[in-house]
Amino acid sequence: MTDNTQGTAAPERLQSGGLVRRFLARDKTPVSVLCLSALVGLAAGLVATLFEIAVHWVSAQRTSWLRDVLSSALPLWLSAFLISAALAWFGYWLVQRFAPEAAGSGIPEIEGAMDDLRPVRWWRVLPVKFIGGLGALGSGMVLGREGPSVQMGGNLGRMVSDLFRLHDHEGQHALLAAGAAGGLAAAFNAPLAGIMFVVEEMRPQFRYSLISIKCVLISAIVANIVFRCIQGQRAVITMPQYAAPDLNTLWLFLLLGMGFGIFGAVFNRLVTLAQDGFARLYRGQRWRPMVVGSLLGGCFGLLLLYLPELTGGGIALIPSATRGDYSTHLLLLLFIGRVVTTLLCFGSGAPGGIFAPMLALGTLFGTAFGVLAQQLFPALALEPGMFAIAGMGALFAATVRAPITGILLVIEMTNNYQLILPLIITTLGATLLAQVLGGKPIYSQLLHRKMRQEKIGQSPRQTVVNT
Incomplete structure (x- = not known):
């Protein structure tokens, strides 16, 4: 009896061992590149998490300076203007002086690098983007930290490949993409969205291969683990958990999505117009962005005192909007106001992103739509918060044209997995x-706008309004 058992177990062990050997023989992915992708994820997660902590620290210090130091010597409004103006000036000065490619969100720079169209100068972009971003976001301007996290993550991927002298072009590309995925995964505490953003939104530049997919997965996972070790495992946005809506209400989500489809196309056009307007204002002179940026920063310092809802990235605004703290008219006014402030801040070339401001815009309009639908169709038992969540994904999908990323991003950020069907319909x-x-x-x-500018003879250092 024992001999028969051992005789059958031996061939099974040999067969399983043969399967492992055949798998390893077929898998041509260098183990060293996979290890480097984990290192990239570790660095991207650490930098993105520290960037978030630093932004909150600068904002808190600005309030402390205003309350304890300057307000005793100067009027409150003047102190608020001067502090935010100084922070914004510092951010613009760093960009214009040391790394013009660090202006804006930086995601187009990573896409251009993945397509071998843009150089990656990580030794200057990383410090300028981190410190300059602290100045711009700390001043209260309507900017997000997620785009900068993606750019810094991509630069960390190139830094690792340079430091370890990785000469394989496919491996370099994979680490660049892995860094971008890790940066977004850590910025939003959303590993699936970080992976899908690279695979879906960057699909024209991303080179699909076994090694690149593995690197992106590993980096996003490691970066998110780093974030959760430091910041905890809670969702980024604290919101109620909604049950799945009735099937007879899904047409309202489709209607909301169509509304955002129209606005998304208009918004993209407005972003270009805003950047063109600031380019004409700057006239290629380096001092003009610093002057305009400091004036913008000072104005947002005043808004922080008297109308804080129009300042900042907007993530903190989302829970209060969905709780019903604002009337329908006020929601629409805030929506219009934040459209204007988003275009001013992002169009000016400040070192900050547009991710979070877009999510806030989607929330405001989605909540207003939900309140109106609730009033028009009281028998349907609608919750406006469901439309706020759907609006976040819809505006992201309409502007970025990455619906799957938008769905995953919103679900992971709000922990509302029951709303996946209305989110799919809306996006x-x-x-x-x-x-x-x-x-x-x-x-x-x-x-494409930046490449077109450079093709007609404008050098990178003269391009003061960067993507």
Whole structure:
């Protein structure tokens, strides 16, 4: 009896060992590149998490200086203006003096590098983006830290490949993409969205291969683990957990998505117009962005005192909007106001992103739509917060043209997995209508704009309004 058992177990062990050997023989991925991708994820997660902590620290210090130091010597409004103006000036000065490619979100720069169209000068971009971003975001301007996290993550990927002298071009590309995924995964505490952002939104530049997919997965996982070790495992946005809506209400989510499809196409066009307007204002002179940026920063310092809802990235605004703290009219006014402030800040070339401001815009309009739907159809038992969550994904999908990323991003940020069906319907309607209306995804649009500027003879250092 024992001999028969051992006789059958031996062939099973040999067979399983043969399967492992055959798998390893077929898998041509260098183990060293996978190890480097884990290192990239570790660095991207650490930098993105520290960037978030530093932004909150600068904002708190600004309030402390205003309350304890300057307010005793100067009027409160003047102190607020001067502090924010100084912070913004510092951010613009760093960009204009040392790394013009660090202006804006930086995501188009990474896409251009993945397509071998843009150089990656990580030794100057990393410090300028980190410290300059602290100045711009700390001043209260309507900017997000997620785009900078993606750019810094991509630069860390190139830094690792340079430091370890990785000469394989495919491996370099994979680490660049892995860094971008890790940066977004840590910025939003959303590993699936970080992976899908690279695979879906960067699909024209991303080179699909076994090694690149593995590197992106490993980096996003490691970066998110780093974030959760430091900041905890809670969702980025604290919101109620909604049950799945009734099937007879899904047409309202499609209608909302179509509305965002129209607005998304218009918004992308407005971003280009804003950047063109600031370019004409700057006239290629380096001092002009610093003057204009400091004035903008000072104005947002005043808004922080009297109308804080129009300042900052907007993530903190999302829970209060969905709780019903604002009337429908005020939601629409805040929506219009934040559209204007977003265009002013992002169009000016400040070192900050547009991710978070877009999510806030989606929340404001989605909540207003939900309140109106609740009033018009009281028998449907609608919750406005469900439309706020759907609006976040819809505007992201309409502007970035990455619906799957938008769905995953919103679900992971709010922990509302029951709303996946309405989110799919809303983002699908937004994406399809935005595509019908024409135009490119916002980051591709910004990259093509910059390449077109340089083709007509404008050098990178003269390009003061960067993507």
